[in-house]
Amino acid sequence: MRERLRLILSSSWLQPVGFLNPGTSRVRRDVVRYVLIPRLAAIGGSLAVVATIAMVGLLDLTVGPLRRTISEYALGDYRPVFDVSVVLLAAGSLAILGVLAHKGLTRWWSGGSIALALWSAGLFLVVVFPKTNWAMGTNELSGSIHRFGSMLAFVSLPIAVILLARPWLRDHVWGKHARWTMASGLLSVVAFMPILYAIVMGMVSDVRWWRVFPLGYIERILLIAEVGAVLVVGLWAVAASRVAPWRVGETSRITSAPSTTSSTTRVRS
Secondary structure, eight states, X not given: OHHHHHHHHHHHHTSOOGGGSHHHHHHHHHXXXXXXXXXXXXXXXXXXXXXXXXXXHHHHHHTOXXXXXXXXXXXXXXXXXXXXXXXXXXXXXXXXXXXXXXTTSXXXXXXXXXXXXXXXXXXXXXXHSOOOOTTTTOOHHHHHHHHHHHHHHHHHHHHHHHHHHGGGTTOTTTHHHHHHHHHHHHHHHHHHHHHHHHHHHHHHSSSOGGGTTTHHHHHHHHHHHHHHHHHXXXXXXXXXXXXXXXXXXXXXXXXXXXXXXXXXXXXXX
């Protein structure tokens, strides 16, 4: 026993320390990969959403009127501000999704992930294809793609948020975040109802659907609800990014291995 202890001590005494130890470099890489990058992505994505709210709000306060749709900002001198705000929202949403997938809270090919990716895709279409400017006689095809992108984004976001939250509602760690996320998704569904009603009325009557309600006001209510939902998901991603990689397996009762030191969590679908 003494000889064995002497061999252990002598072998450990010869181990390099600091930057000379390959294990130290590996640990640093793991910290950057599993902690630093996800945290920066989650915080950056959430700040991008906040920046979108600030930029669109500034346009509403200084330009207006609110009865006009938000997309009309892209038809004038304020198009760069509009485009940057929408791109920030789309990119921030993808960054948040990446953190959730990296931390095992969703799969890349789950329904919630696909729906959130479609939300971002719709926002990119809104930027690339501006709405039709009837005063200038611009291309109607661009306006049609713009409307499709807007509808794709508005419909996909509530679905994404609800699907992301549902598997974690009763989780002992993420249950609170999931319930807040679910509530924001349901609020987005309620905010979408006036537009759905207007579309139905446009189909069964002679009134154009965009004239049933003051579309600018309805669109802003919906945008506030949906952007707020993205921000709630972003805060969830920020909280998940703070979990150390050696404790990710402890964030749920369902893990990929019996050991609580597992670095992966079985994703709920």
